[in-house]
Amino acid sequence: MSSKEKKAGMISHVVRAGAIAMVVLLFIPGLNPARITKMIGDEASLLTSGFFYGTLTSGMGRAFTKGWINESSMILLFISCLICCLGVITAAVGACLTLGNLKCHRFANLLAMIGSGVAALSMTGVYIAYTQVAATSKPKKVEPVFPAGIYAVVIIALIVFAVALISNLVLPKASKEMKMKMESPYKLFLMLLPFLLLAFVFSYLPLWGWRYAFFDYKAGDTLSMSNFVGFKWFTYLFQNTATAKDIVMVLRNTLIMSGLGIATSWLPVAFAIFLNEIKNVKFRRVVQTLTTIPNFISWVLVYAVAFSIFSTDGFISSIMVNSGAWSQGVNMLMGNSNTWLKMLAWGLWKGLGWSAIIYIAAISGIDKGLYEAAKVDGAGRFQRMWHITVPSLIPTYCVLLLMSVANILSNGMDQYLVFKNATNASTITVLDLYVYNLGIVGGSIPLSTVVSMVKSIVSVILLFVANTISKVIRGESIV
Amino acid sequence: MKTAQEKLDERAERQYRRTHKEKFVLKPRDIVFSIFNYLFFILFTIACFFPFYYLFINTISDNSLVQKGLINFYPVGIHFDNYAALRSVNDLFQSFLVSISRTVIGTALMVLASAFVGYLVTKPEMWGRKIWYRLLVITMYFNAGMIPWYMNMSMLGLTNNYMAYIIPGIVAPYNIILVKTYIESIPQELEESAEIDGASYMTIFRKIIWPLCKPILATIAIFGAVGNWNSFQDSLILMQSSPNLFTLQHRLYIYLNQASNLSSLMSSSSNVNTSVIQSMLNGKVIKYTISMVTVLPILIVYPFMQRYFESGIMLGAVKG
Numbered sequence: 001m002s003s004k005e006k007k008a009g010m011i012s013h014v015v016r017a018g019a020i021a022m023v024v025l026l027f028i029p030g031l032n033p034a035r036i037t038k039m040i041g042d043e044a045s046l047l048t049s050g051f052f053y054g055t056l057t058s059g060m061g062r063a064f065t066k067g068w069i070n071e072s073s074m075i076l077l078f079i080s081c082l083i084c085c086l087g088v089i090t091a092a093v094g095a096c097l098t099l100g101n102l103k104c105h106r107f108a109n110l111l112a113m114i115g116s117g118v119a120a121l122s123m124t125g126v127y128i129a130y131t132q133v134a135a136t137s138k139p140k141k142v143e144p145v146f147p148a149g150i151y152a153v154v155i156i157a158l159i160v161f162a163v164a165l166i167s168n169l170v171l172p173k174a175s176k177e178m179k180m181k182m183e184s185p186y187k188l189f190l191m192l193l194p195f196l197l198l199a200f201v202f203s204y205l206p207l208w209g210w211r212y213a214f215f216d217y218k219a220g221d222t223l224s225m226s227n228f229v230g231f232k233w234f235t236y237l238f239q240n241t242a243t244a245k246d247i248v249m250v251l252r253n254t255l256i257m258s259g260l261g262i263a264t265s266w267l268p269v270a271f272a273i274f275l276n277e278i279k280n281v282k283f284r285r286v287v288q289t290l291t292t293i294p295n296f297i298s299w300v301l302v303y304a305v306a307f308s309i310f311s312t313d314g315f316i317s318s319i320m321v322n323s324g325a326w327s328q329g330v331n332m333l334m335g336n337s338n339t340w341l342k343m344l345a346w347g348l349w350k351g352l353g354w355s356a357i358i359y360i361a362a363i364s365g366i367d368k369g370l371y372e373a374a375k376v377d378g379a380g381r382f383q384r385m386w387h388i389t390v391p392s393l394i395p396t397y398c399v400l401l402l403m404s405v406a407n408i409l410s411n412g413m414d415q416y417l418v419f420k421n422a423t424n425a426s427t428i429t430v431l432d433l434y435v436y437n438l439g440i441v442g443g444s445i446p447l448s449t450v451v452s453m454v455k456s457i458v459s460v461i462l463l464f465v466a467n468t469i470s471k472v473i474r475g476e477s478i479v
Numbered sequence: 480m481k482t483a484q485e486k487l488d489e490r491a492e493r494q495y496r497r498t499h500k501e502k503f504v505l506k507p508r509d510i511v512f513s514i515f516n517y518l519f520f521i522l523f524t525i526a527c528f529f530p531f532y533y534l535f536i537n538t539i540s541d542n543s544l545v546q547k548g549l550i551n552f553y554p555v556g557i558h559f560d561n562y563a564a565l566r567s568v569n570d571l572f573q574s575f576l577v578s579i580s581r582t583v584i585g586t587a588l589m590v591l592a593s594a595f596v597g598y599l600v601t602k603p604e605m606w607g608r609k610i611w612y613r614l615l616v617i618t619m620y621f622n623a624g625m626i627p628w629y630m631n632m633s634m635l636g637l638t639n640n641y642m643a644y645i646i647p648g649i650v651a652p653y654n655i656i657l658v659k660t661y662i663e664s665i666p667q668e669l670e671e672s673a674e675i676d677g678a679s680y681m682t683i684f685r686k687i688i689w690p691l692c693k694p695i696l697a698t699i700a701i702f703g704a705v706g707n708w709n710s711f712q713d714s715l716i717l718m719q720s721s722p723n724l725f726t727l728q729h730r731l732y733i734y735l736n737q738a739s740n741l742s743s744l745m746s747s748s749s750n751v752n753t754s755v756i757q758s759m760l761n762g763k764v765i766k767y768t769i770s771m772v773t774v775l776p777i778l779i780v781y782p783f784m785q786r787y788f789e790s791g792i793m794l795g796a797v798k799g
Contacts, residue, residue, distance in 0.1 A: 029634060048636030055636050188605035188680065195596050195650050196611055201635065202647045203618035209627030274516055287520045289785060290528045296777050296788070298709035300728045300735075304770035305530040307735055308537070313763055315533055318548025329548075353527065357789055368488060381509060413625075414711060418732060432625065439626040440716055452624025460621050 004172055005102060011167045012098040012105070015112050018160035019095030022088045022119065025152060027205075033123060033149030034081045036130040037142050039063060046149070050081035068142050073132035080125030084153065087122060091115025091160055096190050098167075100182035103174040105167075112164040120157035123150050213449040233450045243447070249426060250434040253340075257430060258408040260344045265401055271352055272359030273389050277381070288360070291353025299414035302350055306333060306419070333419070339427040343415065358400075359393055366392050399478050402470055406463040409455050431455055531778065538562070538768045545764055561768045570722065571730060571769065578727040581644040582707040590700045592649045597658025598688045602680075612659075619652045629716055639721040643713060654699040661695040662688060698787045701780075708776060731773050735766055 025031055026047040034040065034049035039060055049056045056078055063069045094111030097104055127150065134144040182190075213234075216227040238244050278284055294302070309315045310332040317329030366388065374384050413432035420428050429437070431451070439448030470478045537545050541556030549555070565571055599605065600612045622628065629638075637643035669691075673683050689696075714729040725733075781788075 027635070043633055044636065045634060048634075052636050052640070184602075184680075185604050185606035188599055188602050189607065189611075191680065192596065192599045192605065192611060195592060196614070198646070198650045199615055199618055199652070202631075202650070203622070206623035206627045206631040209623060209630040212627070212630060275520065277512075277516055278520065283517075283520075287524050289782070290524045292785075292788065293531070293778070293781060294527055296705050296709075296781065297774055298711055298728050300711050300732045301709075301770065301774050304731060304735060304766070304773070305534070308534050308763070308767060308770070309530055311763075313546075313548055315551060319551055322548055349526065352523075361789075381512075417715075435625050436716070440629065440719075445626060445630070448626045449624070449630075452626045456621060456624045463620055 004170055005105075008105065008167045008171045011163055011170065012095075012109075014163045015098055015109070015160055015167065016095045018116075018156055018163065019088075019092045019112065021156050022116070022153070022160065023092050025149075025156065026085060026088060027201075031149040031152050033084075033126050033147045033153050034077055035145065035147050035149070036077065036126065036133050037069070037144050039069075039142060046081060046153075047085060049078065050085035053078050056081075063142060066138075068136050068138040069133055073129045076125055076132075077129035080122045080129065083125070084119045084122035087115045087117070087119030087157075089115070091119065091157075094164070095160075096193065097182075099186040099190070100180060101178070102171065103178045104180040104182055106171055106174055107180065109164040109168040109171070113161050113168075116157040116160040116164070120154050120161065123154050126150060210449065210453050212445050213453055215446060217446050218443070229446075233446045237447065237450060246434065247451075250429055250431055253427060254409060254411060254430045256340050257343055257411050258404070260340060261347065261411070262401065262404055262408075264344065264348065265404060266397070267348065268352060268355035269359050269390075269393055269397055271356040272363055272393070273385055275356065275360065276363050276389070277385070288353065288357070292357065293353075294350045295354035297350075299418050302346060302415070303418035306346065334421055334423050336424045336427055339424050343419065343428065346415065346419070355400075358396060362393055362396050363389060395474070398474065399470070402466040402478055406459070406466040408462065409459055531774065534767050534771050534774070538764065538771050542764050545767075561764060562772070565768060565772065568765070568769070570725070571727075571772075573723055574725050574727045574730040575772070577641070577644075577724055578708060581641075581726070582704050585645050585648050585707045586700055586703040588645065588649050589651050589654065589703045590696050593651055593654040593658050593699055594689060594692055594696055595684060596650070597655045597692075598662060598684050599680075600655070600659050601662050615650070615652050615655060625716070632717055638717045639719070639724065640717075641724055643717045644707075644710075644726075648703075648707070651699075651703070654703070657699060658692060658695055661692055665691055694790075698790055701784050701787045704780075705777065727773050731769055734769055 027045050029035075029043055029045045032040075032044060032046050032049060034046060034056065035042070035044070040049070040056060041058065044055055053075075057064075057074050060069065060074070064071050064074075091112045092115070094108045094113075094115055097108035097111065100108065126147070130144065130146065133142065136142045136144065214228060214230060216229045216232075236243065237247060275284060275287060278287075297305075307314065311317070312329040312331040314329075316332070317326065320326040321329055370388050371384055374388060379387065409431055411430050411432065413430070413436055416428050416430050416433045417436070420433070435448050435451050435455075438444050438451065442448075467477050470476060533551070536552075536554040537550050538561050539557050539559060540550040540554045541558070542561070544550055544555055596615070600608060600615075602608065605611075623631075632638055632643060632647075637646070665688075669687055670683055673687055678686070709728060710726065711728040711732065714724070714726040715732075718724045718729075
């Protein structure tokens, strides 16, 4: 590699950094150049504006019909944003390809120049749309604002353009017969990159949403330092008597339901052991097949099943009424008694057969010689079960038990949401359902973010503790 | 399926029983135990299966008898008009399409991505392989919480948007680990000889890895499909103002919670026998029928796929 290529390689770091900055910019609503009026939601990023015309113009129907905004300017804005997004993507692809050999590098710089140039030029369209909107007849309703995002896009795009141009001037010309190539470490990385980005966007980016816990936010507001409230919501949670009461109730429900789950976690082991005692293979097959079906239906369907059996005109009521035992049907799904046990029962109905499979497989892996030896020594059926089968299942059981301890706060929401009704809310609301009710239904985003956040942190700590315990005791980690 | 070893074992045991007959005289407490054991499993199995049977016979029996609660153990007056009448239930077909399409598209993309990423992360020469792989795996063990997730999706424009069903599911870390572990168990020589022959990564993936990984890919495909079909939360939380994007599960949830008279659900311009619709509307039959339509794909697929389901849980024992 010549010294010129090394120099160009150094310069290309700037191109890559600039391209990353442009891609990040696509996702930041605060720097959205398309937000030329306050009628455009502050949740919309440049990417949204460029790909979803409906989101961009949602809530503008009145402005269009009354003639405050000409729809053509919004279409111009949308197309400019789309072109800008495509330009940024082209520039990003170019930046990725700068990792290749000389020919590839030169081509990559060209791509980066085209992409960033297009992105910068597309901002003129946004600017024209802005001037059109600014000339509205109803400035008070439309509230045109000059988007600072335009500067951000133009400046970064021009830097990328200039640096890519310099890089190409520095690089020597590639010979005609040279082929575009890239070394395999980079090639493999670039193939993985799109998937890494997806994982980042859907798994790491939500952590950025934790900032809502520190702001006084209502749906539709903007986050700015003026409504920064520090730890207000954290203290509010405990100082406000109503929410503090709710939290205590919800934690009680959560811990009791998880506790019942843990207390009955030996049932699948027993199920497997006793099923193994049945020598009729066909019978065992049928039992295994039919008892695992409920695991594969959703909680909504479990509720549908519960409805068909236990509701006012369901199976049990029909039989009782038609036999004259009851004067009228009873809806056994209503009512606040024994909610925890009922939920446990549904959990077992759904999961018992399935959870047993792992133990059934473990039993079939036990050395048959052990049983034979025990038989010769005069051990009876129950002694064999207790002294051979049970001990060989303990390691598997311990791992699963530790996992369920780590998940003590996360018992999911679906089951409790579908079985919830007007009468049992106080005993069925678990943490996840509470967060849903508070944030999605009730719209208190900051408060529910606080609860979500504390729950996530505690869960990670619990998992860590469980893992450490497992390492100390068994010398093996569980995650 | 019985392995040869199991067959041999059974034969040996029979032989052993014949020669040691006196040792296997059943004691009374063994008999009592066996009776209770069989009884428990029979009852539990019935409890697991009967509700589906009950739903089914109620949807194909005479609607007036169903209404009186007289169909409990066997169907009477079998007809399939209820299923035909579902065509005129508003929005149901739309939800069915949403559920089917997301199951097919979402699962296909997830399997492709898992296979490809699983293959890529087995390549030691990749730049920063360990870091990237760890970053992927860690995402299984934490999540930011429901509300930050919701705010993130709405920031990305994925609320009230069909893509919200597809895109977030493409990268599935657990499945990636499964595929990676599986590929590592394949003899290295196959890949190496292809590399020597000058095959590119894509060619190796297409011609060697993909065909060899089919068993594991079938397993993750089935789990993915069931998960997609059953998913309810994303529809509930993300599609609040787009009823035309509700999944079938969400639709069923809404219908189950509605008052008993569902006549408002029917579109007036239907060519189905109106008496059937009337007898269906006035109560539980329509709810049962919709439930049955929602559960049927799982029940139909289940017997054929059982061995994949069972191998799936055993794979849970492996680690990344």
